[in-house]
Amino acid sequence: MPKIPDAFDPGAYGADVTREGNVVEVVVPETETGGPRIDKYLTRFYPEASRTKIQRAIGKGHLKVNGADVQKSYSVAPGDEIVFRLIRKPPMQAEPEEIPLDIRYEDQDLLVVNKPAGMVVHPAPGHRSGTLVHALLHHVDGTTVAADDDPATADDEEVGLSMTNALPEAPDHPIVRPGIVHRLDKGTSGLLVVAKRDRAHHPLAEQFKEHTVDRQYRAIVWGHLDPPSGTIRGAIGRDPRNRQRMAVVPRDDGKWAVTHYETVERLAYTSVVVFQLETGRTHQIRVHTSNRERPLLGDPKYGGQTVRYGPQSESRRSFFGQVFEALPHPALHASRLGFTHPTTGEALQFEADPPAVWKHVIRRLRAEEGRADQ
Known part of the structure; x- marks a missing residue:
């Protein structure tokens, strides 16, 4: 059977279940006689997802019961063969993009950039491209950084920018920000310092924390x-x-x-x-x-x-x-x-x-x- 998240026990409800990635196939057991709604029933197999998210996927046609489309209010019956695919957004990531930058200073540890108004500093929901981070990665000949990268293997030398605090602290906070020590609002133009190495990031962040900048x-x-x-x-x-x-x-x-x-x-x-x-x-x-x-x-x-x-x-x-x-x-x-x-x-x-x-x-x-x- 494909690997399933630890929080999900495929035998907990007596169903014949396989799950691969975000796709689950279920044969409803004869013991399931309560007739639960299909959206509620499917939450059993996606412990990491909300019912609203499952309903949204159903509404977009990602559910088949016995080969046919059904509504989220469908009542599950014994013997039903369910195939469902949960919609997942691609992981937040930043890849190098060739965007002009106004670099005012640069050495092996940091750089100072004059950011234009209208440019978002780092990728976040709603801003998956065209950010300052995308431009910086191209400038330093860096590699793509994704929110689901392993922090233990994050390498500032390979990425070209500091990886300190660059990856999400929690799954529901999908921000990718290599090199970013401080921010300017999207509409604010002007000077911003960026750390290229982890050894520079920590003392720079401390200066901001101590209000000595x-x-x-x-x-x-x-x-x-x-x-x-x-x-x-x-x-x-x-x-x-x-x-x-x-x-x-x-x-x-x-x-x-x-x-x-x-x-x-x-x-x-x-x-x-x-x-x-x-x-x-x-x-x-x-x-x-x-x-x-x-x-x-x-x-x-x-x-x-x-x-x-x-x-x-x-x-x-x-x-x-x-x-x-x-x-x-x-x-x-x-x-x-x-x-x-x-x-x-x-x-x-x-x-x-x-x-x-x-x-x-x-x-x-x-x-x-x-x-x-x-």
Whole structure:
């Protein structure tokens, strides 16, 4: 009989069963007289799968009973011959893809890349190709990395990127992230350090944990922060009203976050602000500014793609519609990154200007709205 997961006992229900991979063949025994629904009955043979997942496979036509299609509500009868195939997504993996990269520094242990806005950092459900990791694997002449690889045999020399924390911690968390020490949101452009060797990954991660990495961001913000320079403090956790967003929450319900800022240019209804992160929480700058009613320009998740301040004329709404089309993501750029080299001890610092679309948008804002009164 083919190998079956340890949690599954083919004789537990007295059925004549074979299972190979995700396909099970069952002859229902004469003792099965209760007439259970077919979807519930099949869960006996797939201890690793939910009933909903089995129902989905039935709905897609992956079930035959006595050679015929049946519905998920079919009642099993003694002597039924069942053939069922559970739908499985291919394992999450990253393979080398030839995607241009803006490499600002590279040696045998690490590299620093200027990530474009719109690029996801690593593969995850919904983003199985075109990520920064795919591009990095091609750049280092690396090999394909899959979520079901054996962590015990993970080799940074063979892959070309650090394999520290690169594979899923649990089967329901199918993330593949070789080399990734820290992240930038998909819509955020700018500087990011990548570990090529495990020996570099650990000390780099420790620097982020100890908040000794110099991380400066530049953003275009709706309105004007008051005071023009200062510090925003507040714990960040899941928004209880929208689990797809983060929010400032009571300290016991989130992770404490500290964001320093300085306004460098005040336009009529927007401003250019430099942010310095003391902590690194999910969506930290976006959440702290939106909590002050000053969301980032173009941020669709936190209210930055509506005209927040100033006249609400049709022509002005049309103008900002063009701005949002040119900048369809938060106007946030990781402009400076400084850290200690993990193997040489050298202090490294890198700077990168915001992308060209920023300059275009700011020129248009200056021309259309003018500067704020000083």
